[in-house]
Amino acid sequence: xxxxxxxxxxxxxxxxxxxxxxxxxxxxxxxxxxxxxxxxxxxxxxxxxxxxxxxxxxxxxxxxxxxxxxxxxxxxxxxxxxxxxxxxxxxxxxxxxxxxxxxxxxxxxxxxxxxxxxxxxxxxxxxxxxxxxxxxxxxxxxxxxxxxxxxxxxxxxxxxxxx
Amino acid sequence: xxxxxxxxxxxxxxxxxxxxxxxxxxxxxxxxxxxxxxxxxxxxxxxxxxxxxxxxxxxxxxxxxxxxxxxxxxxxxxxxxxxxxxxxxxxxxxxxxxxxxxxxxxxxxxxxxxxxxxxxxxxxxxxxxxxxxxxxxxxxxxxxxxxxxxxxxxxxxxxxxxxxxxxxxxxxxxx
Numbered sequence: 001x002x003x004x005x006x007x008x009x010x011x012x013x014x015x016x017x018x019x020x021x022x023x024x025x026x027x028x029x030x031x032x033x034x035x036x037x038x039x040x041x042x043x044x045x046x047x048x049x050x051x052x053x054x055x056x057x058x059x060x061x062x063x064x065x066x067x068x069x070x071x072x073x074x075x076x077x078x079x080x081x082x083x084x085x086x087x088x089x090x091x092x093x094x095x096x097x098x099x100x101x102x103x104x105x106x107x108x109x110x111x112x113x114x115x116x117x118x119x120x121x122x123x124x125x126x127x128x129x130x131x132x133x134x135x136x137x138x139x140x141x142x143x144x145x146x147x148x149x150x151x152x153x154x155x156x157x158x159x160x161x162x163x
Numbered sequence: 164x165x166x167x168x169x170x171x172x173x174x175x176x177x178x179x180x181x182x183x184x185x186x187x188x189x190x191x192x193x194x195x196x197x198x199x200x201x202x203x204x205x206x207x208x209x210x211x212x213x214x215x216x217x218x219x220x221x222x223x224x225x226x227x228x229x230x231x232x233x234x235x236x237x238x239x240x241x242x243x244x245x246x247x248x249x250x251x252x253x254x255x256x257x258x259x260x261x262x263x264x265x266x267x268x269x270x271x272x273x274x275x276x277x278x279x280x281x282x283x284x285x286x287x288x289x290x291x292x293x294x295x296x297x298x299x300x301x302x303x304x305x306x307x308x309x310x311x312x313x314x315x316x317x318x319x320x321x322x323x324x325x326x327x328x329x330x331x332x333x334x335x336x337x338x
Contacts, residue, residue: 020203027201034197035232038243038254051250052272061275066202066228069280073206073227078219081282082227088277088334134277150219151284151326 003077006108006115006140014104015119018071021098023059028095031063059093064123064132071101071121072136079147080140083154087121087134097125103136111157114148115140165310168268168337169303173312176298181262183321186233186292195225195288202226208285224285230320230328233292234261259335260296260316268312268337276313276334283327291323299332312337 001016021027025043032042040047041058048054065087072082093099100123107118116139123132139148139157149156199209207214208224215223236243246252255273257265286292300315314335320328 031201034194034201036235040252040254044254047253052253062232063202065278066198066204066226069226069228069282070202070204070206078208084279084281086277086279089275132277147219152282 001074001077003079004075004140005143006110006117007143009105009108009115009117009140011105011108014102015071015075018067018074018101019098020067020101023093023095023097023099025057025095028057028059028063031060035060035062037062054092056094059095059097059099061089061132064089064093064099067099067101068121068123068132068134068136071103072119072138075103076138076140076148080138081148081150081152082136083116083139083152084137085121085134086136087132089132091129091131093123093125093131099123099125106135110142112159113142113145114157115142116157165303165305167303168270168310168312169301170267172267173301176264176266177301179263179298181260181294181296183293183295184234184262186230186294187235187237189291190225190229190233190286190288192223192288195223195229198226198229198232220285220287223288225288227282227285227329228280230286230292230294231318231331233286234294259314260294260318263296263298263316266298266301266312266314266337270310270312270337272338274336274338276336278334279332281330283329286320286322286328292328293321293323295319295321309338 028042042060045057048057076082103119103121106120109116119136121134121136122130124130141147208220212223243256297317299317303312316333318331
């Protein structure tokens with residue numbers, strides 16, 4: 001993906017979606033096993049439905065959060081930085097769903113030699129139901145400026161632009 | 164009126180901090196691989212050593228959220244699956260963070276309410292990860308379905324040099 005620059009960003013515009021799925025029980029099992037997460041609602045259908053009264057086993061919130069992080073890291077590119085991310089697990093997602101991580105620019109501000117972009121983000125299923133609403137802050141390079149320094153130190157945003 | 168679960172004993176946990184504890188083992192390439200394959204995130208910085216070495220990371224790195232899952236069960240800790248024969252056991256341990264005492268609230272269901280993250284750098288493959296945790300707040304809300312107790316946990320993750328990797332604020336919900 002080509003580097004996105006602060007000047008390319010328009011308030012109200014969407015960033016590229018990140019689509020995962022359709023999610024299967026195998027996807028859920030693969031993540032649970034990799035993370036050694038033994039919460040029964042992710043693999044024990046009888047427990048999930050009979051004991052916890054859920055419609056099915058559910059996609060791990062811990063998995064969903066990394067999809068949101070990936071959305072931002074992909075968009076920021078190696079010249080930018082996905083600085084902050086906040087979200088709530090509001091709704092469950094089930095096997096069979098296709099999940100789309102999305103973002104929309106709420107505001108942008110030039111700070112020092114860089115640009116700071118505020119985004120509304122979420123993870124919705126194919127019916128358009130939003131289950132993980134949140135917002136994020138991404139730091140982008142400016143077209144005539146340097147890449148965002150790595151490791152990221154927020155103090156770079158307070159340093160004056162070099163003329 | 165629901166029962167008040169925020170007893171003096173629970174209230175005393177607000178502000179309690181853990182020691183700075185080390186993850187179970189250094190970041191392993193195989194664990195990173197299983198992570199990025201399970202999240203279907205094919206970025207070369209996780210697997211293409213030559214390219215990662217030339218880029219801004221200088222070496223293979225783990226996905227940004229990887230440290231959150233690096234605190235695996237150490238060999239000396241009891242096997243949580245020993246309790247799977249109990250019909251009501253949900254598979255989760257109630258010690259939410261190593262080094263923080265469990266919160267004595269007798270509500271059966273544990274839900275993850277969400278996270279706030281602030282990222283500074285990736286953990287590198289081979290690096291040691293450390294975490295310091297703190298109960299920022301513990302409070303109760305009474306809804307239609309009964310009482311819910313919110314546990315707000317701050318975590319600061321660093322590498323062995325003390326360089327910050329990420330900070331998080333996680334809200335866990337007991338109901």
